[in-house]
Amino acid sequence: MAASTVSVRPAEIERLTRDLPSFSATRLASGMQSVTSTVMARGAVVITRHEQPSMVLMSVERYLKLEQAAEPNLDALTSRFDDMFARMQGDAAAEAMADAFAMTPAELGAAAVAEAAPRRRR
Numbered sequence: 001m002a003a004s005t006v007s008v009r010p011a012e013i014e015r016l017t018r019d020l021p022s023f024s025a026t027r028l029a030s031g032m033q034s035v036t037s038t039v040m041a042r043g044a045v046v047i048t049r050h051e052q053p054s055m056v057l058m059s060v061e062r063y064l065k066l067e068q069a070a071e072p073n074l075d076a077l078t079s080r081f082d083d084m085f086a087r088m089q090g091d092a093a094a095e096a097m098a099d100a101f102a103m104t105p106a107e108l109g110a111a112a113v114a115e116a117a118p119r120r121r122r
Contacts, residue, residue: 012064035057039057039058039059040059043058043059043062044056044057044058044059
């Protein structure tokens with residue numbers, strides 16, 4: 001899987017990478033050229049220590065994708081909340097709640113069990 005290009009503002013790169021240690025390419029061993037080529041072609045490599053995986057070396061593009069994926073999309077969450085809240089304010093929701101409060105404890109229990117049961121495919 002080749003690494004893809006991600007369009008990210010310099011300020012966002014600074015924010016997402018400010019806590020990572022940095023080493024110049026000059027400091028890397030000459031054998032790093034082969035590893036770097038693999039990272040750029042594949043997106044990441046696993047670095048082992050005593051034959052066990054100890055870290056992952058990845059391209060900036062792949063790292064930024066992971067960081068962006070980990071951040072919640074607040075606009076999407078807000079929209080989902082607003083939609084759910086609107087459904088809860090509708091006439092159907094009010095009627096369902098009135099029906100639920102009018103049920104006896106046994107009827108309410110039976111309705112809860114019926115709702116929780118796995119639905120069969122039609």
